[in-house]
Amino acid sequence: MTTLCYAKKTCSIGIHVLMEEIGAPYDLKVVDFSKGEQKTPEYKALNPKGKVAALVRDDGSVLTEYAAIAMWLAMTNPDKKLLPSDPEGIARTIEAMDFVVGTVHMLSWRLWRRPDAYSENPDEHEQLRERGMTAMLAALDVVDAQLAGKDYLMGDFTIADTALYYTQYWAADVAGWTLPPNVQAHYERMKMRPSVQASRKLEGVA
Numbered sequence: 001m002t003t004l005c006y007a008k009k010t011c012s013i014g015i016h017v018l019m020e021e022i023g024a025p026y027d028l029k030v031v032d033f034s035k036g037e038q039k040t041p042e043y044k045a046l047n048p049k050g051k052v053a054a055l056v057r058d059d060g061s062v063l064t065e066y067a068a069i070a071m072w073l074a075m076t077n078p079d080k081k082l083l084p085s086d087p088e089g090i091a092r093t094i095e096a097m098d099f100v101v102g103t104v105h106m107l108s109w110r111l112w113r114r115p116d117a118y119s120e121n122p123d124e125h126e127q128l129r130e131r132g133m134t135a136m137l138a139a140l141d142v143v144d145a146q147l148a149g150k151d152y153l154m155g156d157f158t159i160a161d162t163a164l165y166y167t168q169y170w171a172a173d174v175a176g177w178t179l180p181p182n183v184q185a186h187y188e189r190m191k192m193r194p195s196v197q198a199s200r201k202l203e204g205v206a
């Protein structure tokens with residue numbers, strides 16, 4: 001059975017939502033960051049990057065990276081319509097998802113959340129966090145414009161929305177920032193989805 005290796009309250013919650021959207025049976029393997037389990041030899045044998053999410057598929061092979069996992073899940077479950085089928089729609093979905101994963105998460109949130117990864121000097125951490133917050137809110141403004149007049153990033157729900165969801169959770173519920181209006185409305189819409197409610201319950205997200 002497919003196993004999702006995840007850590008609570010991390011970007012893997014977006015993949016968790018996708019597993020729930022698909023609705024097929026799957027196993028969950030929690031990677032406890034508080035115990036440093038992502039860096040243990042056992043976990044690194046599975047994912048040498050020492051990160052979540054990682055998806056162990058039926059044949060035992062492991063897939064990593066948010067966009068790759070999301071694309072694979074969407075393409076192997078076409079009846080769930082998690083990805084448009086036309087080239088323009090596919091490209092636009094990847095464009096939106098990559099902006100969230102690459103810019104909102106990796107370039108912005110990480111700076112706010114892990115300034116120690118960028119400077120060993122604690123005196124610089126507050127400035128780095130400030131930069132991360134400014135960059136993340138600016139990136140979410142771009143997303144806000146993309147969402148104008150739409151319920152979801154592509155109009156209909158796609159894998160890109162699950163990526164946006166995990167960053168919304170971080171910005172609103174972990175950092176306590178005010179989201180731009182269309183991003184906030186999208187977040188509320190996401191929280192109404194049974195898949196999101198199920199993943200929040202399983203992960204103990206408030």
Ligand SMILES: N[C@@H](CCC(=O)N[C@@H](CS)C(=O)NCC(=O)O)C(=O)O
Nearest residue numbers: 010011038050051052053065066067
């Ligand atoms: N580019 C990766 C990023 C994965 C990532 O950074 N995951 C974080 C959680 S949000 C992680 O596992 N961090 C563990 C660590 O840095 O020790 C992806 O798209 O999946």
